[in-house]
Amino acid sequence: MTIKQVAILGSTGSIGVNTLDVIRAHPERFKVVALTASKQVDRLAQQCAEFKPAIAVLADADGAARLEKLLRDQNINTQVLYGPQALVTAVTDSGCDTVMAAIVGAAGLVPTLAAAKAGKRVLLANKEALVMSGNLFMQAMKQGGGELLPIDSEHNAIFQCLPNQYTKAPSPGLGVEELWLTASGGPFRNTPLDQLGGITPEQACAHPNWVMGRKISVDSATMMNKGLEVIEAFWLFGLSLEKIKVFIHPQSVVHSMVRYRDGSVIAQLGQPDMRTPIAYGLAWPERIDAGVAPLSLTQLAALSFNEPDLARFPCLSLAFAAAKVGGTAPTVLNAANEIAVAAFLDEGMPYLQIPNVVEKTLSAIPVSNADSIESILEIDAQARTVTRDFIKTFNS
């Protein structure tokens, strides 16, 4: 068996740590060759001490100097780099063949695109990268000739429910009629609407079923996460938007489904534990032990499925609308949402302003073609500025 050489973009986050957990159990299959983080120097130092990658990357020079010192003291000769361009170096110069794209938000786009162009196996957790640049990203994958394996649990489930040999958009011959994405509905699925005004970041980040980073936890509470996932599914699986449906399934046991022409519906079930999709992506087409407890059918509560209430989850409607418009609208949606969520988490912006701010930004910025990485990054930057300005006017 050839050992897979793995680079992890965002190794200190929730997905990154789960990825290392799966890798740790299979040293005969995987070798870590690059690890990257934004600011968590101590955690990255521990990871480097354990996995001894060729390259480690931090966001800035101060962090890199601290990491360098910690590693030299232990005689570990990992090369320490910093800054956005170093994330690309971690992908192109580490000798990796597999890249876990697990940076949160737009910051992951450029290195993930580099992995796509370089023909790596891309394990895509960083859905924002695909939402921002769907067409370009899929083209880059095609050009590079590598494999794209979705790690987001819903998309990983759909991938598993499609025929084995599927790696590109399903051809009409597959008989796929619809993709059914499940959503937990987050912590406020049943909260009276008049109580949503006072939601705190801690309440929004307390997801009932999944333990995740703070940004995606808030996205799950607003259901913007499911909106981003509809756009993600559109690009990954090449079906029209009308064929992608969302169902609230509070138990998070059925991770998503594919409905076929002949009446069959194929579902993937499992514990809400990201190590299952991560292990599947790492070892595909084989299956390996992910360290996940077996699902016990008889201990499950009843499984239920409902249509989402769009009045409760306006972010979901905004995402559907942006997806329909296409071009740079999803780029703007994503950028506005990142800024709005950060303002809610770190600056006390009220929870209910998140959809307002996103909607205002979407209507303020004209849609154009998302046809080059430069134009996408420019629109992303413009949308961030416009969103910050709206937030300032709310605060004044």
Ligand code: NAD
């Ligand atoms: P997280 O916040 O726990 O971790 C994010 C990682 O990205 C960290 O290692 C952080 O250091 C790094 N990072 C953040 N900003 C950066 C920047 N500007 N430059 C370089 N590195 C930066 O997030 P997470 O929950 O692990 O999510 C990561 C991605 O995976 C997100 O796109 C999320 O939507 C997706 N995802 C996560 C889960 C989950 O269960 N956590 C499930 C599905 C999809």
Ligand code: MG
């Ligand atoms: Mg998901």
